[in-house]
Amino acid sequence: MKSGLTVPDGFPPARRPTIREVAETAGVSRSTASRALTGRGYVAPAVRDRVREVARSLGYVPDATARHLRQQASQSIGVLVSDLNNPFYAGLAAGISQQARKRQYTMMLADDGGSPEVEAEAAEAFVALRVAGVIVTPVSAQISTYLARQRIPVVEVDRQFSLGACDAVMVDNSSAARQVTSQLLDLGHRRIAMVIDEMHWTTGRDRLAGYRAAFAAAGVPFDDSLVVSAGWDVDAARIEAHKLLSRPEPPTAVFAANNVLAEAVWRAATELNLTIPDQLSLVSFDDVSWMSLVQPGVTAVAQDPVALGEAAISQLFERIQSPLAPVRTVLLSATVASRGSTAPPPAR
Amino acid sequence: MKSGLTVPDGFPPARRPTIREVAETAGVSRSTASRALTGRGYVAPAVRDRVREVARSLGYVPDATARHLRQQASQSIGVLVSDLNNPFYAGLAAGISQQARKRQYTMMLADDGGSPEVEAEAAEAFVALRVAGVIVTPVSAQISTYLARQRIPVVEVDRQFSLGACDAVMVDNSSAARQVTSQLLDLGHRRIAMVIDEMHWTTGRDRLAGYRAAFAAAGVPFDDSLVVSAGWDVDAARIEAHKLLSRPEPPTAVFAANNVLAEAVWRAATELNLTIPDQLSLVSFDDVSWMSLVQPGVTAVAQDPVALGEAAISQLFERIQSPLAPVRTVLLSATVASRGSTAPPPAR
DNA sequence: GCTCTGTCTGGGATCGATCCCATAGACCGC
DNA sequence: GCGGTCTATGGGATCGATCCCAGACAGAGC
Numbered sequence: 199m200k201s202g203l204t205v206p207d208g209f210p211p212a213r214r215p216t217i218r219e220v221a222e223t224a225g226v227s228r229s230t231a232s233r234a235l236t237g238r239g240y241v242a243p244a245v246r247d248r249v250r251e252v253a254r255s256l257g258y259v260p261d262a263t264a265r266h267l268r269q270q271a272s273q274s275i276g277v278l279v280s281d282l283n284n285p286f287y288a289g290l291a292a293g294i295s296q297q298a299r300k301r302q303y304t305m306m307l308a309d310d311g312g313s314p315e316v317e318a319e320a321a322e323a324f325v326a327l328r329v330a331g332v333i334v335t336p337v338s339a340q341i342s343t344y345l346a347r348q349r350i351p352v353v354e355v356d357r358q359f360s361l362g363a364c365d366a367v368m369v370d371n372s373s374a375a376r377q378v379t380s381q382l383l384d385l386g387h388r389r390i391a392m393v394i395d396e397m398h399w400t401t402g403r404d405r406l407a408g409y410r411a412a413f414a415a416a417g418v419p420f421d422d423s424l425v426v427s428a429g430w431d432v433d434a435a436r437i438e439a440h441k442l443l444s445r446p447e448p449p450t451a452v453f454a455a456n457n458v459l460a461e462a463v464w465r466a467a468t469e470l471n472l473t474i475p476d477q478l479s480l481v482s483f484d485d486v487s488w489m490s491l492v493q494p495g496v497t498a499v500a501q502d503p504v505a506l507g508e509a510a511i512s513q514l515f516e517r518i519q520s521p522l523a524p525v526r527t528v529l530l531s532a533t534v535a536s537r538g539s540t541a542p543p544p545a546r
Numbered sequence: 547m548k549s550g551l552t553v554p555d556g557f558p559p560a561r562r563p564t565i566r567e568v569a570e571t572a573g574v575s576r577s578t579a580s581r582a583l584t585g586r587g588y589v590a591p592a593v594r595d596r597v598r599e600v601a602r603s604l605g606y607v608p609d610a611t612a613r614h615l616r617q618q619a620s621q622s623i624g625v626l627v628s629d630l631n632n633p634f635y636a637g638l639a640a641g642i643s644q645q646a647r648k649r650q651y652t653m654m655l656a657d658d659g660g661s662p663e664v665e666a667e668a669a670e671a672f673v674a675l676r677v678a679g680v681i682v683t684p685v686s687a688q689i690s691t692y693l694a695r696q697r698i699p700v701v702e703v704d705r706q707f708s709l710g711a712c713d714a715v716m717v718d719n720s721s722a723a724r725q726v727t728s729q730l731l732d733l734g735h736r737r738i739a740m741v742i743d744e745m746h747w748t749t750g751r752d753r754l755a756g757y758r759a760a761f762a763a764a765g766v767p768f769d770d771s772l773v774v775s776a777g778w779d780v781d782a783a784r785i786e787a788h789k790l791l792s793r794p795e796p797p798t799a800v801f802a803a804n805n806v807l808a809e810a811v812w813r814a815a816t817e818l819n820l821t822i823p824d825q826l827s828l829v830s831f832d833d834v835s836w837m838s839l840v841q842p843g844v845t846a847v848a849q850d851p852v853a854l855g856e857a858a859i860s861q862l863f864e865r866i867q868s869p870l871a872p873v874r875t876v877l878l879s880a881t882v883a884s885r886g887s888t889a890p891p892p893a894r
Numbered sequence: 895g896c897t898c899t900g901t902c903t904g905g906g907a908t909c910g911a912t913c914c915c916a917t918a919g920a921c922c923g924c
Numbered sequence: 925g926c927g928g929t930c931t932a933t934g935g936g937a938t939c940g941a942t943c944c945c946a947g948a949c950a951g952a953g954c
Contacts, residue, residue, distance in 0.1 A: 216910055227934045232912060240932050262674040264910035267611045267939050282640035292630035295657045304671050307655040309643045323652050326610040488836030564940055575904045580942060588902050612940035615909050
């Protein structure tokens with residue numbers, strides 16, 4: 199059980215050792231000590247080893263703050279997501295964290311809870327900390343503009359506010375949505391509702407567009423009253439879904455635009471004793487773990503949040519390397535995980 | 547739609563403005579500019595307003611790096627969890643993030659994936675960044691010792707490695723485990739298995755102890771072969787659970803020591819077509835959202851990870867304020883969310 | 895008029911690490 | 925013997941913000 203932690207010999211010092219103390223103890227100048235520790239510039243091998251040994255024995259850890267101030271370049275990135283309690287954002291953060299670690303970067307994480315004000319605060323904190331770059335699931339157009347003006351590289355993930363102004367990484371929302379909707383149409387459904395949170399961001403807009411495109415391609419007339427805005431949290435959405443499913447002429451299938459909405463629809467269906475898939479078919483965007491736990495499993499568009507996070511961070515590092523390269527939007531494809539939640543519509 | 551982001555007038559400057567530029571533009575010295583912006587020390591009101599206006603118009607954001615170097619105190623805390631993809635840890639991070647934001651602190655987040663080596667790396671990064679304090683779900687005893695020796699306040703959450711050496715915040719694992727186990731015993735179960743990941747950390751040890759205590763209190767003999775070590779990931783655990791449930795004399799109830807293991811048991815039961823609760827009763831530690839989505843819902847010990855995170859951070863700030871106060875272990879109580887996954891054992 | 899107090903401002907040192915530059919010695923070739 | 929190259933080291937400036945301290949000035953009190 200070897201740990202990489204260098205524990206200083208003896209009792210802890212009252213003050214943390216600085217490079218000056220390392221240098222004095224080793225009998226060299228600060229410059230030489232710095233060269234010995236960073237490995238940049240000439241140092242006699244014997245001196246290098248002696249300095250490193252002294253540093254180890256003192257438990258010296260260089261002050262990243264001071265280093266960054268001098269070098270005008272930090273080794274941390276800022277990450278801003280909307281809700282860590284949502285497995286999608288948590289997975290995103292997990293993927294980013296993994297890759298950042300591999301590149302010896304640390305991650306500042308903030309959760310804006312969907313609020314533009316909090317997002318703005320976090321952005322300013324990132325600027326103050328002079329992070330090397332920021333990855334954000336934006337809730338306003340301002341943030342990317344602001345960070346860009348501060349000359350901080352930004353990558354928008356999951357949704358895109360600054361089209362063409364900064365890099366972005368997303369899944370192909372439109373074609374994935376079209377694909378699952380087509381499956382429902384092929385099964386014979388005609389009254390397919392879409393439960394959605396918002397329609398102005400790229401996520402909502404494109405998923406809605408894909409859904410409509412499927413209707414158009416199938417030559418099926420489209421009923422606007424079946425597109426339901428259901429808000430942000432599970433409870434509010436559950437109530438909306440409940441209303442939807444209790445209509446005199448209810449939908450025979452529901453496409454939920456994300457995992458929170460899918461949960462809401464699922465709960466509403468349970469409340470109403472609707473059996474899935476016999477009385478109601480359900481498909482969802484976002485494949486999260488409960489969808490394969492329930493009976494029947496929920497057919498879902500599986501976008502891999504970890505992969506999305508990884509793609510975002512590699513895009514960010516490319517941007518840091520070449521700030522002037524043309525702006526890029528990366529579209530990952532999403533697969534459909536087919537499970538048991540769909541069936542032909544009930545005969546009337 | 548007002549955003550708090552101060553966007554500099556005109557085109558972005560080639561270099562980020564410093565306090566020196568703010569001072570020169572406002573026609574004052576750096577000292578005065580600093581006083582005007584921080585609000586510490588004498589400044590004529592007219593001057594203060596002029597300086598602030600100039601700072602705003604230049605889009606000046608003070609360099610936290612430089613400030614912290616000078617003040618020898620940072621406004622960030624380090625948070626180290628085991629797996630962001632696990633809703634428990636994600637919730638913990640969410641709670642901490644919320645509270646940190648309220649106190650104007652930023653959060654450095656790292657995910658060690660359960661590895662002591664990665665944990666050690668992250669600890670060193672936190673020291674290098676001179677964070678004000680660290681909250682950790684530890685995977686080794688070294689980390690708290692190391693950070694303490696570096697004079698960085700630490701709070702251990704969820705489990706405790708450095709008993710009495712540093713603050714800790716946990717739920718009362720033992721009595722919660724005892725409580726759910728007693729419920730199963732009261733229903734008439736005798737062959738109650740416990741599926742667990744490890745038994746050396748406080749979490750595993752105490753939950754196991756609670757389980758045993760319930761047997762002792764009920765005067766029911768205890769069968770060691772029903773305590774199953776099932777490893778860390780869902781798949782490995784599912785296989786172990788499958789074996790357990792396929793034994794010639796299978797348990798009539800299972801107590802899963804955490805949400806991952808509960809998921810594994812649930813999946814194994816599904817594979818074996820065991821109906822819950824008629825053929826098998828299931829209870830779990832950790833109440834995560836899928837447990838109320840499946841049919842029947844899973845009875846679970848509900849520890850609120852967000853509350854746990856909040857308690858940890860307030861403990862951390864108290865520690866930062868009074869470094870010499872006696873070490874404290876905070877025990878939060880956990881409630882049992884009773885759902886439909888338990889019933890009397892099947893008649894033989 | 896002189897001191898004293900309170901208001902207000904600027905100069906310079908400081909935090910810790912890095913890095914440019916000067917310098918010194920060794921060694922080589924001509 | 926001398927210039928040139930290479931190795932190795934230390935001095936001092938630097939990054940950006942803060943803060944101690946000295947000092948200027950105004951107004952009050954004697």
